[in-house]
Amino acid sequence: MSQLDIFGNPILQKSGSIFKKGITVIENGEYIFYPNFFSKEESDSFLKTLRSNIIWKQESMNMYGKKIDFPRLTAWYGNNDKPYSFSGITLQPLPWSSEILSIKSKIEPVANTAFNSVLLNLYRDGNDSISWHTDAEKELGINPVIASVNFGATRKFQLRHIKTKEKLEIELTHGSLLIMQGELQHFWQHQVPKTSKIVRERINLTFRVIK
Numbered sequence: 625m626s627q628l629d630i631f632g633n634p635i636l637q638k639s640g641s642i643f644k645k646g647i648t649v650i651e652n653g654e655y656i657f658y659p660n661f662f663s664k665e666e667s668d669s670f671l672k673t674l675r676s677n678i679i680w681k682q683e684s685m686n687m688y689g690k691k692i693d694f695p696r697l698t699a700w701y702g703n704n705d706k707p708y709s710f711s712g713i714t715l716q717p718l719p720w721s722s723e724i725l726s727i728k729s730k731i732e733p734v735a736n737t738a739f740n741s742v743l744l745n746l747y748r749d750g751n752d753s754i755s756w757h758t759d760a761e762k763e764l765g766i767n768p769v770i771a772s773v774n775f776g777a778t779r780k781f782q783l784r785h786i787k788t789k790e791k792l793e794i795e796l797t798h799g800s801l802l803i804m805q806g807e808l809q810h811f812w813q814h815q816v817p818k819t820s821k822i823v824r825e826r827i828n829l830t831f832r833v834i835k
């Protein structure tokens with residue numbers, strides 16, 4: 625476990641990253657990580673209510689004429705009725721639920737951003753994953769702020785610079801908050817790889833602003 629600063633953020637030992645006011649500044653991007661943003665009790669409760677109240681869907685995409693299921697379940701909520709497209713599929717948002725609004729109101733002052741939509745992912749076990757991508761869809765505009773909230777199993781979140789191929793890794797723990805900002809989405813891809821470890825379910829919420 626790395627050393628933590630006064631904000632509870634790990635102090636990165638990696639060369640090339642500067643740490644100021646809780647923001648980790650890396651080449652072509654910034655992030656803020658709170659390993660314990662929500663208490664254990666709050667996190668346990670959100671995990672349970674989101675698991676049962678969210679309308680989870682098995683989305684799929686078409687690849688060479690074959691239907692391929694995403695290796696996770698997803699849901700899309702928001703106050704914006706513009707459809708949002710990613711990985712070749714288009715999602716219509718469902719109206720905010722009370723537990724999502726409660727999470728949103730806690731993270732907005734920290735992220736300094738009023739989010740109008742959220743994508744939820746349910747990773748049922750270590751076989752579920754999301755592969756290398758950026759969240760740089762044109763609806764999100766230039767230098768989007770994306771706030772990622774995590775409940776359940778701790779999973780590895782990897783970042784890879786598209787030019788230098790440098791890699792960073794953050795363990796996204798139960799109750800953690802990761803805010804990605806600056807140029808990060810334009811220069812770094814991210815993924816949550818499969819793991820052969822036996823892990824419980826994990827729910828991730830990425831809050832976004834659709835322009």
Ligand SMILES: O=C(O)CCC(=O)C(=O)O
Pocket residue numbers: 743745754759772781796814816828830
């Ligand atoms: O599950 C995660 O931590 C990442 C999810 C993600 O990258 C996305 O939904 O775009």
Ligand SMILES: [Fe+2]
Pocket residue numbers: 757758759814
């Ligand atoms: Fe993403």
